Amino acid sequence: MKTESRYLRSQFVQAFALCSLVLLPNAGAWADEGMWTFDNPPTKQLRQRYNFTPTEEWLDHVRLSSVRFNDGGSGSFVSPHGLALTNHHVALGQLQKISTPQKDYVKDGFYARTQAEEVKCPDLELNVLISMENVTARVLGVLKPGMSDKETNDARKAEIAKIEKESLDKTGLRSDVISLYQGGEYWLYRYKKYTDVRMVFAPEQQIAFYGGDPDNFTYPRYDLDMAMFRVYENDKPADTSNYLRWDPQGASDGDLVFVSGNPGSTERLSTMVQLEDQRDCFYPLLLKMYRRRLGVLKQYAALGPEQAREATRQIFGIENSLKAFTGEYEGLQDKNLMAKRQKEETEFRARVDSNPEWKAAYGSAWDEIAKAEKLYMTRLKDTRFRSVRASSMAANAPTIVQYVAEVQKPDGQRLDGFHDSELESLRFRLLSPAPVYPKMEEALLVDSLQEGLEELGPNDVFIQTVLNGRSPREVATEVTAHTKLGDAAFRKSLLEGGPAAVAASTDPLVVLAVKIDPIMREVRKWYEDNVQSVETSAGEKIGKARFTVYGKTTYPDATFTLRLSYGTVKGYPMNGTKAPSHTTFYGLYDRAYSFDMKPPFQLPQRYVESKNKFDLSTPLDFVNTCDIIGGNSGSPVINRAGELVGLIFDGNIESLVGNYIYSEESNRAVAVHTAGMTEALRKVYDAGPLADELEGR
């Protein structure tokens, strides 16, 4: 099951944060709030506020045209021939992986004029949500009175694994059981997978991410944050008859629009104790870790142009996360926001306690979570630092060690992440042929071991096991110098060779991973038995209580599964004046010349040369009130007719507290405008045929 646990939050968050995005709630009687599941769309709000009723056909069309990018973003099909649109920053990882020191597609952009020129991505998996089935009764049916939290957790997990396995065997589709409403509901989501995904178009990063870190998460904005892939089946462009027609006029001020995508995670239904721990423990720690990681990467990038190229994506990702976390952290420090959340919780609990039956069934949940959280905080550092981190090459080692052990067990007894239904995607990722940059991996590993030493102390069992009296630099240098884990074929030999191959391996990273495996398992088991199991059970109570008290009037927290948001194309009060609902290419040139073409505000040469060749008054970016968050990057913006009018790529600065609360007043989703995309494709990139395919010509 893919319920996000905060144990894994750090890595998840980074993945989502790559796709910026965040938005916030609040407002009274139904603002444009909510990330709604497709089984429960906000029909009442849409009818009352917008006089719009989505039909079943409309919903199916939107859902089947929507694509999840499994490395942390969203997208949509935009032609019947497998063409998929997403953000440049979602495509960034693949762009970097298909680049070489000689040909830097991140810097220069990429355009395949013919299908033959399309380049296959090494490890990109796309998912389309085919069906949804409510399996709450089945999951909860295995839980018996008198079970301990641990027994409950084990039974729940086993049943979920069983459902997923049965579905996979029956349908051949990727099958995930997800938990919604903190366990109030469990659903089986089935996905069609695409793993032959080829790069079609990407502009220069400098225009996709124009304004760089300073402009990130802000608006007005002037970014052409787009990229296109094509999905193939049997070496031919896939037939994607469910796709979004291109509205060349694009979104206009005041239009009702929808966003269909995969918001990563939110904390809107978390308890106050959980929020307070986020504020007082998680964010300070995360921010410290990310700042440290950023320093290492910047130091590495400063060594030369090739090093800078290698570190591009990670630097982008970490700066992006740091800016997002800072905004979220400030949100948690905002006394008004916290008071609002406290008021909601107090009222909810009072309602629960007012009915003896409800009180008996659900009333204890908040205190149970509080207790588990308190326990959790005592070993927070263990859960963070007793692991091989930062270097993705090195981090693969413990995963491989666990893989070969876990797959020996019955599915229901395995660690999450190793169930049968998950293995294909996991292998796809572990066996990626993408290039590895050993010197960067080494630098990251040196620092993460040093960080572990500082945080856990020299007497920690993990540290002693890893270092064994040597320095972090000695250990990291040695293992990265001699490991073959950078080679996909070696990784494959381990996976296929199973426990015997792993046990026999003398690869220093594998040897290290075997040594630390029991320590990592201990922490994980402790967390699952003492924190996760308690909080899941208590969360289920709160989820049920919410349905009981308020009915199913709300939407679940984000879970990186498909959601529908709705809203209006609308400016907002900003900086003492008004932000317009859209920007134009004129603004791009203004910002460039205003900063005297200094980075990160310089223009790619192509734009300097093209400035008199196209209509600068064409809309470039726009904002709307749709409720989104990290993971929604690349989501299509859709009009009433189910056509594409824009491409989500960010939230504004006011949106960063969206992890906790939504406010319609000034929080906005930021999108690229369809008119801007085709104008640039035709006039700046000379990519008329691609624009024609988008416009159905």
Place this chain on the structure above:
Amino acid sequence: MKTESRYLRSQFVQAFALCSLVLLPNAGAWADEGMWTFDNPPTKQLRQRYNFTPTEEWLDHVRLSSVRFNDGGSGSFVSPHGLALTNHHVALGQLQKISTPQKDYVKDGFYARTQAEEVKCPDLELNVLISMENVTARVLGVLKPGMSDKETNDARKAEIAKIEKESLDKTGLRSDVISLYQGGEYWLYRYKKYTDVRMVFAPEQQIAFYGGDPDNFTYPRYDLDMAMFRVYENDKPADTSNYLRWDPQGASDGDLVFVSGNPGSTERLSTMVQLEDQRDCFYPLLLKMYRRRLGVLKQYAALGPEQAREATRQIFGIENSLKAFTGEYEGLQDKNLMAKRQKEETEFRARVDSNPEWKAAYGSAWDEIAKAEKLYMTRLKDTRFRSVRASSMAANAPTIVQYVAEVQKPDGQRLDGFHDSELESLRFRLLSPAPVYPKMEEALLVDSLQEGLEELGPNDVFIQTVLNGRSPREVATEVTAHTKLGDAAFRKSLLEGGPAAVAASTDPLVVLAVKIDPIMREVRKWYEDNVQSVETSAGEKIGKARFTVYGKTTYPDATFTLRLSYGTVKGYPMNGTKAPSHTTFYGLYDRAYSFDMKPPFQLPQRYVESKNKFDLSTPLDFVNTCDIIGGNSGSPVINRAGELVGLIFDGNIESLVGNYIYSEESNRAVAVHTAGMTEALRKVYDAGPLADELEGR
């Protein structure tokens, strides 16, 4: 003497607020803070921070090139032939006065291609500060121990009037004694006056005030807020050999720049009690009054295009004031700001009290002010509403009635405003031939009488005298229908006819003014004797204490006299990203198209037609850290070489608390760039000869 009293604050503030501008202090060891008098320039800070030492010649050159616009702004000479540059919004009043229903120079702009086409302004007086003389010893010398506050006040005023009169008789120059450092110093400022001032150039208000009220007091900004006049003597362009050479490159990022102008008023040295009264009493009342006035004017403007034209300047002024007051009011509500001010005051008082001699001399001042303030608040409404307001035509009546009476008295015994040295300027204003719009005057008078009735109640002596049982509408309609005060010749006949002419007049407004004269005098005298005199004496103590404790290390509060500010051309953190140090014409077009050309973001037709005819990357506006406030509008921005590099026209939204505190971090003065001005003159306005004159070609 021209010390601003808060009794008159409402009207003064409106005049200054017309010229936006405000900035804030704080920061540690000498930020770019301060509005320095030319006798005490911040040489130490300039040397230490910028390695720049202004010479006497440099200071004289800047001072003698600077011009005060007596209706509330600043400016500078920009050619040796009397050409004076200021803001469009400073020129707005005169532009409206020379316009007619047939020819609207506010809307369409104005350009005199030849000197013969230059149009004389009806009532614009420009002043150039010729000399400054410290007369503190003489003013304070007449104050004898044992005098009451009232006796002190009378003696001080009499001596000031005497100094002014002597100087006027001796030099023929306008001679004002001003109080600095709350009475810590008194200075005799002598001005050369220009009253034959002719309009040379103004762009369309839509480009001068681009973005209207929403963009006012904000940045980034795209306003060509400029206008030019020429001063004449003996019907020929005046010889202005002190003028600022035009730097065609203009200001660049990081440059040291200076602003020389006339900041109107600040409250940086006021006591906490005074600030609290501002927060709790003045601003709520002012905001209420201004909102009401705005409603009346908007209602009048909605009657038709001619009515809208007539109300333009007043609507602009009131919206401008409302936005400024709102920011100032929020500043006073900012707990951090008030805590900082409180800390300063507490420390200052502790220092004073720590020395028995200082304590005896100055220690009681704060409590004296507190007591006077408390008394003041008991009659705040009387001071505000026992007067003829809103209609400037009607408001002239009491002034004329007082004029003829006051000038009979020895100079030293007259009300402030009627001293010999002030009469010429006052007559110039009272006898202005500018058009009067009777229906607008009527609407304003109706409402201000109604407002007085509501605020003072029907039993108030002023209300009973004015209304005498009739309704505000009846009274206002009748007096405006039959008065001849709209006619300058009639006003002149009254001034020249003296008390007899006034007494004999049957003009209903004059009759009314005569009736209410004793009531208005009573309030004024009560205020002067019980509040002003106490606060002036106490203020003198605080001013002396400040010199005693800290030395003359600071600058006095603004007094609408000439000051020098300094700072750096520099962007700032804004809205989650960075604001650039300058904007370009590209941004103007971006904003226009972003708002779909909807008001107030539409472009004048000339700009739509010119968009491909000039270099849109030319700098348009820029920001700097100079410390300015309302009254600085139109001030020159000057480089190290004493050349003109820009034209101040506003402060950003972060600057609105500048009334109370300066902060270098994010508060900025906003200016038009010289390159933008000449580019527009040459390419958009076909005003090459004027640009040539500016550039000295």
